[in-house]
Amino acid sequence: MSSxxxxxxxxxxxxILRSDGRRRSWSVDGPFFGGWELYHLKGSPKDPERIYAxxxxxxxxxxxxxxxxxxxxxxxxxxxxEYDGAAGTHQWxxxxxxxxxxxRVWHLEPSLGDPDxxxxxxxxxxxxxxxxxxxxxxxxxxxxxxxxxxxxxxGAGGMCLHTILLDEANPKRIxxxxxxxxxFRTEDGGDSWKPINxxxxxxxxxxxxxxxxxxxxxxxxxxxxxxxLFMQKHWGVFRSDDAGDKWTKVSGDLPSDFGFxxxxxxxxxxxxxxxxxKSDAEHYPPEGMLRVYRSRVGGNEWEPLTSGLPQSNCYVNxxxxxxxxxxxxxxxxxxxxxxxxxxxSFDEGDTWEALASHLPAVLSVEVQTLx
Amino acid sequence: MIRVVxxxxxxxxxxxxxxxxxxxxxxxxxxxxxxxxEQQHPMLKGTIRDQISGSRRPFVRFFAAGLDLxxxxxxxxLPLSVQSGREPFIILGAMAGG
Numbered sequence: 001m002s003s004x005x006x007x008x009x010x011x012x013x014x015x016i017l018r019s020d021g022r023r024r025s026w027s028v029d030g031p032f033f034g035g036w037e038l039y040h041l042k043g044s045p046k047d048p049e050r051i052y053a054x055x056x057x058x059x060x061x062x063x064x065x066x067x068x069x070x071x072x073x074x075x076x077x078x079x080x081x082e083y084d085g086a087a088g089t090h091q092w093x094x095x096x097x098x099x100x101x102x103x104r105v106w107h108l109e110p111s112l113g114d115p116d117x118x119x120x121x122x123x124x125x126x127x128x129x130x131x132x133x134x135x136x137x138x139x140x141x142x143x144x145x146x147x148x149x150x151x152x153x154x155g156a157g158g159m160c161l162h163t164i165l166l167d168e169a170n171p172k173r174i175x176x177x178x179x180x181x182x183x184f185r186t187e188d189g190g191d192s193w194k195p196i197n198x199x200x201x202x203x204x205x206x207x208x209x210x211x212x213x214x215x216x217x218x219x220x221x222x223x224x225x226x227x228x229l230f231m232q233k234h235w236g237v238f239r240s241d242d243a244g245d246k247w248t249k250v251s252g253d254l255p256s257d258f259g260f261x262x263x264x265x266x267x268x269x270x271x272x273x274x275x276x277x278k279s280d281a282e283h284y285p286p287e288g289m290l291r292v293y294r295s296r297v298g299g300n301e302w303e304p305l306t307s308g309l310p311q312s313n314c315y316v317n318x319x320x321x322x323x324x325x326x327x328x329x330x331x332x333x334x335x336x337x338x339x340x341x342x343x344x345s346f347d348e349g350d351t352w353e354a355l356a357s358h359l360p361a362v363l364s365v366e367v368q369t370l371x
Numbered sequence: 372m373i374r375v376v377x378x379x380x381x382x383x384x385x386x387x388x389x390x391x392x393x394x395x396x397x398x399x400x401x402x403x404x405x406x407x408x409e410q411q412h413p414m415l416k417g418t419i420r421d422q423i424s425g426s427r428r429p430f431v432r433f434f435a436a437g438l439d440l441x442x443x444x445x446x447x448x449l450p451l452s453v454q455s456g457r458e459p460f461i462i463l464g465a466m467a468g469g
Contacts, residue, residue, distance in 0.1 A: 035380055059430040059464040060380055060418040076384065076414040080422050 004326050005070065005368040006334055007051065008342055009038035012360035014053060015342075016071045021328055023346045026355045032074060033065065040107050040321055040364045041071075047115040048368050052134055054105040054120070062104055064120075064134045077134035081105070081122055084141035090124065091153040100124045100144070107321060109164035113171070121161030125152060125178040127190065140190040143176065148195060148212045155180035155215050155234075162320055163219045167226050175229065175244065180215035183231070185244050196244030203235050218320040220262045222269035230272050230299070232262040232320075237274055239299050250299025255286045261323035265348065266331040270298040273333055273349060275318045284315035292335070294349045308352035309343065316341070321364035328369055336362025373399060373449065374459040375408065381419075381462070385412040390459060399454050401433060402445035419462060430465040 002021035008014065013031030032038075036055045044050040049070045055063040062081065065074045081102045092098035103123040111117035120128040120137065126144045128137040143149075152159060163177035172189040175196075182197040200214045207213075215234035222228065231238045231247065236257045238247040251257055256276040265271035274293050278286045285291060290309040293302040316339035323335040333349050336342045340359035345352045375391040382388065393407050409416050420427050425445070427433070433440040436450035436458050452458040 034383075057380065058467075059378075059428065060384075061421075061428060062417065063384065063414070079414075079417050082423055 002328060003370045004328065004332065005043075005048075005370060006324075006342065006344075006355070007041040007043065007053075007071065007364075007366040007368065008336055008356070008359065008362060009041050009053070009321075009364035010336075010340070010360035010362050011037055014038040014041055014055075015356065015359055017342065017355055023328070023332060023344065026344075028356050029071070031360075032071070033063075036063075037104075038363065039104060040366070042108050042110055042366045043070075043368045044110040044115040044118075045112050046110075048370055050110070050115040050133075052108045052110060052118050054108055056104040062102070064105065064108075066134050078130065078136050081120070081128055081137050082139070083126060083144070084139040088144070088150065090149060090159065091151060093154065095153075097150070100126070103158060106160040106162045107164055109166060112166050112168050119164050119166075119174075121164050121176065123158045123160035124154075125159045125161040125181060127161055127164070127176060129190070142186070142191045143184060143193045146184075146193040148181070151212055152178065152181040153213070163216070165219060165221055165229075168223060169226060173226075173243075175219060175221075177216040177219050177231075179217065180234070181212045182214040183216050183219060183229075183244055196240075197247070198245065199240075199247035199249075200231075200233065200238060201235060201249065202233070217260045218262050220264045220272070222264045225269040228269065228298075230262050230264060232259050232274055234258065234280060237262065237299060250295070252295070252300035252302055254293055254302050255291075259318075260320040261318055261335065263323045263325050263333065265333075266325045266327040267329065268296070268331075271296045271348070272298065273323065274302075275323065275335060277317060283317045288312055288314050290314040290316065290337075292333070292345075292349055292352070305345070305349045305352070307350060308345075308354075314339075319363055321366075322362050324365050324367040326367045326369045332367070334365050334367055336365045338362065372456045373404060373453060374456050375404070376459045376461045376463075378463045380464070381415060384414055384418065387412065392456075399449045400446045401440060401443065401449065404449065404460060405445075430467070432463050432465050434461040434463065435459070 006017035013034040015030035019026045039054045041053040051067040053065040087100035089097035107121040109119040116133045127140045165175040167173040177183045184193045229240045236251040263273045289311045291304040316337035326332040333345045338361040342356040373393045
């Protein structure tokens with residue numbers, strides 16, 4: 001029978017939730033790496049027992065942990081993330097040049113076909129690759145050096161590379177997104193990159209047509225529709241039907257233009273989920289009501305999903321890497337909050353239940369559907 | 372033997388309990404002591420000092436023999452009481468409020 005495993009990264013460790021395919025009862029294991037920040041954990045699609053985890057601390061720096069038994073035991077692997085050649089500069093908050101400095105790994109994306117190959121999105125924004133199970137990391141410096149890098153400027157949360165989308169049918173095509181620079185695409189496996197931000201609009205920035213400088217929060221895509229991208233950004237939800245060459249705003253009747261995560265239904269490529277947040281200045285749900293919004297038509301028309309979610313006095317946030325779907329039938333949707341709840345819906349979002357509560361603030365949620 | 376006390380998170384990371392014992396054949400400096408620790412426990416690389424610059428991480432402190440050695444040059448020779456093992460060399464995380 002199929003089963004589901006939920007990898008939860010929090011401010012104070014990692015937790016692993018497990019259930020059989022009915023998803024009626026859940027066990028909670030953890031904390032793993034208690035007291036450390038776990039920005040992200042993700043399993044290899046090829047070998048789900050292989051899981052990579054980003055463990056970091058303001059005191060003791062970055063570690064990468066690897067499990068080869070589905071998260072039961074872990075071993076530290078390589079943690080040297082050295083920029084390739086002269087690191088150069090990007091813009092600092094005051095507009096002056098600032099040297100690239102490694103801070104942490106925000107996102108780990110295992111290869112679709114090789115458990116030993118994994119990509120890392122880091123702050124200050126760059127992409128690294130390991131082909132030996134995380135022991136050694138090499139920067140894919142074509143991204144940082146493609147031309148606009150010196151103009152990138154960090155958002156309030158840091159200049160992080162937080163989204164990496166791989167393409168099963170076209171392994172040389174990769175999409176990434178950086179806060180607050182924008183989205184980028186490579187067609188040659190990472191040697192060269194192109195900004196893909198046309199059509200995005202961003203608040204009061206003077207040049208809405210700017211090649212970079214758009215604050216992307218998250219991009220999601222259905223594996224069967226690799227050309228269609230959905231984006232939640234600072235200032236709205238957008239979609240692209242041509243692999244990012246042109247974006248169109250599809251916020252429609254959402255209650256706000258702000259939010260962090262976005263996810264696509266596992267079996268319906270035009271059904272998407274977002275969790276609106278009141279504003280960039282108030283990182284909590286509008287009216288204190290935690291609502292997931294679902295569009296079944298690829299945007300513009302949205303319905304609030306509230307059953308089982310707190311509808312009063314709720315002031316948590318849901319961060320960019322903290323929502324995911326399983327591929328069971330009916331499809332499951334999961335998200336975690338900064339209040340330490342992990343919610344799941346097993347009827348495509350119609351009703352929700354808390355799978356875990358009172359965890360540390362949730363940074364990331366990844367779901368593995370196991371055979 | 373030099374006695375070294377690691378903070379809790381680094382004891383967990385390196386799967387060590389209690390104090391570590393280090394024997395240095397060369398003149399015992401702060402740098403040589405940490406070199407030795409990193410050779411014995413490679414997962415500590417990058418946790419006490421930056422792997423590229425070699426600088427002490429900003430929120431890591433070195434205390435020994437009633438002294439704060441955090442800001443001393445890395446080639447500072449360890450106090451005699453630490454060299455003899457009478458007192459430990461303490462590596463710890465800086466205090467943080469909140």
